[in-house]
Amino acid sequence: MKSSSTSDWRDAVVYVVDDEAPVRRALATLMRSVDMRVETFSSAEEFLQFARPAVPSCLILDVRLRNKNGLAFQQEIVQSGLRIPVLFMTGHGDIEMSVKAMKAGAMDFFAKPFRDQDMLDAIGHALARDAARLASEHMVAGLRASYETLSPREKEVVPFILAGLLNKQIASEMNLSEITVKVHRGQVMRKLNARSLPDLVRKAEALGIKPHEPRDSPGPRAGTDGARQ
Structure with a gap:
């Protein structure tokens, strides 16, 4: 049997x-x-x-x-x-x-x-x-392949998104314009087929990508250039 x-x-x-x-x-x-x-x-x-x-x-x-x-x-x-x-x-x-x-x-x-x-x-x-x-x-292999389609700047944005920062905050951290960050965020979500922030977090964990950790004592920031991308 x-x-x-x-x-x-x-x-x-x-x-x-x-x-x-x-x-x-x-x-x-x-x-x-x-x-x-x-x-x-x-x-x-x-x-x-x-x-x-x-x-x-x-x-x-x-x-x-x-x-x-x-x-x-x-x-x-x-x-x-x-x-x-x-x-x-x-x-x-x-x-x-x-x-x-x-x-x-x-x-x-x-x-x-x-x-x-x-x-x-x-x-x-x-x-x-x-x-x-x-x-x-x-x-995970499929996720890794999708992640590799991100541009270097988009990959740089990911840890900030995972940390829950708003576009304005990410723009300040990366010395970019807010609209540029918005575009990068949209590309990240689309290329990784993430339906929501929690979905992106789960996929990032599977890839071993950690959220950005803010500096304990940030020094004075240089002036930002909104046109830098």
């Missing part, structure tokens, strides 16, 4: 790293029984060399591999920047090992033998989380 957690993941990939062939075959059979794509590997090195498509995925990893400790490999994955949900399994598990795995970011920890349905449910949750990550990264 198909798991409700995994029935809609036909484009996803489940990776299995275990040095025991019977375990790999059993998990591959389980995944295929719910129409999921599965790729199995006998070592961490084989997994790293595999060309992984940009689709929702998760890694089922044995704690005790022949040539590498699974927990150590998980740390390598994290340090390499590979963001993939990890489900650990072991025939020699204990509480201390489980705690280490979860603290390092593992989503679940299974002692062999485990119930097929429990594994399928955990995989469904892992794939859902990875799908959300991919969607977020795609959104």
